[in-house]
Amino acid sequence: METSTVLLTGFEPFGGERTNPSWDAVIELAARPRTGDHQLVVLQLPCVFDASITALRAAVAEHAPDVVICVGQAGGRDGITPERIAVNLSDARVPDNAGNQPIDVPVVPDAPAAYFTGLPVKACVARLEEAGIPASVSHTAGTFVCNHVFYGLMHLLATELPHVRGGFVHVPFSPEQAEGKDAPSLPVSTTADALDVIVRASLEVSTDLAVSAGTLS
Template sequence: MQQFSVVISGFDHYEGIDINPSAEAPRLLAEQGLGISADIDDPLSGVSVDIHTVGLPISFTDAWPELERVLDAVEPDIVIATGLKRSARGIALERCATNLMDASGRDDDGVETRRTPIDPDGPAAYWTRLPLRAILRDFTAADIPATLSSDAGTYVCNSLFYHLMHWNAGRRRVLSGFVSFPKVAQSAHSQQGLTLECQVAACRSVVRETIRYHLSPSSEEILLD
């Protein structure tokens, strides 16, 4: 049986948000599992997966070091960082982490960072290593609203994404990236956001499709445009 270790991070608290999907969806997924079947038709049949979740502070200074400590301890095959995109209608699959901190507000430490590089010596951007096309196809089949997003903004989400992809650059067997959740809607027909159940299903799809890609890579599935 092939073993996979997956780390999924979320943020601990967002001001004005009662139900935080980046905390709740990973937690519920870890409880409910990936629904792997012994049926030969399940591409993950015969695969065992350990899911580790971690909540991070909305802090330019502390978010990445806390995630890095978990990664060093777990040595995962897959890392999926998640956050909240308040204006999103559905799931946003982030394509690119940019080397820029340009926050319009302060983080939880009271820090406001404007037009500052994350790493003055680092590249301008990193691309995700998640198979976005494959994930989108699975979302479509499951009727999960989603989009490819150019970037994760210039706040703590993007900073974490950039640090993660810099870490991943030296670990070519690891697949990682960033997924933004919308606000939690109370009904399936809301004009903004998605139900928590739908967001857990989306999180499950991201993990399953990334494991499937890890088992059988295809350049077509990781296209970014």
């Protein structure tokens, strides 16, 4: 059986943090013994607007993955949240790690306003819930570097690599980060478990579940 390649990315720390659970979970998962017919390629992205997409595009070109899953930190969220929609907007409340702070700037000029994910996000959430991991579908990836990467990825796949599936997942703080912040968190090992579930669902599910994941607000 042919082996699939999954490119899994996380971010470097930002905002004065010493760690980033997106990358910590990615490297923990990569260090585990592999089971199944897929291989993982992992990449740490800079928390810098354009440089992050440049690094991602280079990795996609080098490794020719079948699936790309980018992971970012969403402090304040209490579960794993696969993202549904990437918007063509960078509007930074704070500077990135290089001091860039774009305001009302498109990720890609003259490109569509938004892209939907290529991942089966509802199936991913269902499997995470079955595994006892808190999860929900998110309808906004924000307007910082996470959304910038998400949109850049989906534009790349839509315009150059339509056979590749991709998307973005936000994860909560680690307990270390949440200490003293009165914020929810998940152990990095649990987040790594969740990413494993999402990788497998993304490889196995071609048509997402026809169940509601909408919100009232």
